[in-house]
Amino acid sequence: MNAVPVAAEFDRVPIIDVRALVEPSASLASRRAVAEQLGAACRESGFFYVVGHGIDAGLQARLEESSRRFFALPLEEKMAVRMALGGPAWRGYFPVGGELTSGRPDRKEGLYFGAELPPTHPLVRTGTPLHGSNLFPREPAGLRDEVLAYMAALTGLGHALMSGIALSLGLDADYFAARYTADPLVLFRIFNYPPGPELAEDGQPVWGVGEHTDYGVLTILKQDDAGGLQVKSRAGGQVRWVEAPPVPDSFVCNIGDMLDRMTRGLYRSTPHRVRNRAGRDRLSLPFFFDPSWTAEVRPIDSPALEGAASDDRSERWDGQSVHAFRGTYGDYLLGKVGKVFPELRAEVLSSK
Numbered sequence: 001m002n003a004v005p006v007a008a009e010f011d012r013v014p015i016i017d018v019r020a021l022v023e024p025s026a027s028l029a030s031r032r033a034v035a036e037q038l039g040a041a042c043r044e045s046g047f048f049y050v051v052g053h054g055i056d057a058g059l060q061a062r063l064e065e066s067s068r069r070f071f072a073l074p075l076e077e078k079m080a081v082r083m084a085l086g087g088p089a090w091r092g093y094f095p096v097g098g099e100l101t102s103g104r105p106d107r108k109e110g111l112y113f114g115a116e117l118p119p120t121h122p123l124v125r126t127g128t129p130l131h132g133s134n135l136f137p138r139e140p141a142g143l144r145d146e147v148l149a150y151m152a153a154l155t156g157l158g159h160a161l162m163s164g165i166a167l168s169l170g171l172d173a174d175y176f177a178a179r180y181t182a183d184p185l186v187l188f189r190i191f192n193y194p195p196g197p198e199l200a201e202d203g204q205p206v207w208g209v210g211e212h213t214d215y216g217v218l219t220i221l222k223q224d225d226a227g228g229l230q231v232k233s234r235a236g237g238q239v240r241w242v243e244a245p246p247v248p249d250s251f252v253c254n255i256g257d258m259l260d261r262m263t264r265g266l267y268r269s270t271p272h273r274v275r276n277r278a279g280r281d282r283l284s285l286p287f288f289f290d291p292s293w294t295a296e297v298r299p300i301d302s303p304a305l306e307g308a309a310s311d312d313r314s315e316r317w318d319g320q321s322v323h324a325f326r327g328t329y330g331d332y333l334l335g336k337v338g339k340v341f342p343e344l345r346a347e348v349l350s351s352k
C-alpha cells in the first residue's frame with residue numbers, strides 16, 4: 001500500500017520573498033533557494049504569502065478603490081451585470097447568498113471575470129463554459145482597464161511562481177508551462193464580504209466562504225486589512241484552523257486540487273474558509289491560475305514522487321478523491337462550479 005503523506009505540522013503561513021523568480025537577471029542559485037522555500041511550504045501547509053512579487057502597488061490601489069465603489073452601488077445597478085446575463089461564460093455579478101459552498105449560501109457578493117475572449121475564439125464559438133467576454137459594469141468607469149491590467153500582471157506572476165514550484169520538485173522550470181499552463185485558464189473574482197451575524201437562523205455558523213479547496217493549480221489572493229481567512233492544519237491528527245492574517249504588500253498563495261493530483265498528494269490542496277469578524281466590509285480578490293480547459297492532468301512521472309499518494313477521500317471536505325479523477329480540467333471544473341451555482345449549471349447544460 002502506498003504511504004499517505006501527512007501534512008507536517010504548521011501553525012503559521014510562511015512569508016516568502018519571490019524576487020528571484022520574477023527578476024529575469026536573478027541567478028539560478030537564487031531561484032533554487034526560493035524554490036526550496038516554496039517546496040517546504042507546499043508540503044507543510046499548501047499555503048504561503050509572497051512578497052517581492054513586483055505587482056504595481058498603484059494598480060492594486062486603483063483596482064481596490066474601484067471595487068469598493070462598485071459594491072457600494074445600489075443593488076439594482078449591480079444587478080445590471082448579473083451572472084445570468086453572462087451565459088455560459090459565467091461572468092458578472094452575484095448578490096449575497098447567490099453562491100453556495102457544500103450546499104449552504106456564502107455571506108459574500110462578487111464579480112466574476114476571466115480572459116477576455118472574442119466571439120470568434122474557437123472555444124467561445126462552441127459555447128464552452130467559462131470562456132467568453134466579460135460583463136464589465138458601467139460604473140466605476142476605470143474598473144474594466146484595471147481588471148484587464150491586473151489579470152495580465154497576475155498571469156505573469158502565476159508563470160513565475162509555477163516555475164519555482166517546478167524547480168522545487170526537481171523538474172525543469174518550464175515543466176507546467178510546457179504541459180498545462182502555456183495558455184492558462186484564468187479566473188478572477190472580486191468578493192465583498194459584508195459584516196453580519198455569526199449564526200444563521202438554524203443555529204449554524206455563517207461563513208463568508210465555507211470550507212473548501214481550490215480546483216486548479218495555484219490561487220493568488222489579494223486581501224484587504226479586515227482578516228478572516230483560515231487554513232486547516234492537521235497537526236498531530238488534530239484539526240486546527242490557522243489564521244492567514246493580512247500582511248502588507250503580499251499575496252496569499254495556495255495550491256489547488258490539480259497540483260495535489262500531479263504531485264500524488266505530496267503538495268496538498270489545503271482546505272480553507274473565511275469568516276468576516278471585522279464589523280465592516282471585507283474585500284478580497286482571488287486570482288486562479290489553472291491548467292487549460294482541455295488539459296488532461298496526470299501525475300508527474302518522477303522518482304521524487306514514487307510512493308506518494310493516496311486515497312484522500314476520507315479526509316477531504318467533499319468526500320471525493322482528486323487522485324481517482326480522470327478527464328480534462330474542464331470536466332473537473334464544470335462538475336465543481338455546477339455545485340456552487342446550481343441555477344447556472346442548469347442553464348449551461350440546457351444550452352448545450
Ligand SMILES: O=C(O)CCC(=O)C(=O)O
Nearest residue numbers: 209214223229274284286
Ligand atoms: O476571500 C478569501 O480570502 C478566500 C476566497 C477563497 O478561498 C476562494 O475564492 O476560493
Ligand SMILES: [Fe+2]
Nearest residue numbers: 212213214272
Ligand atoms: Fe479558496
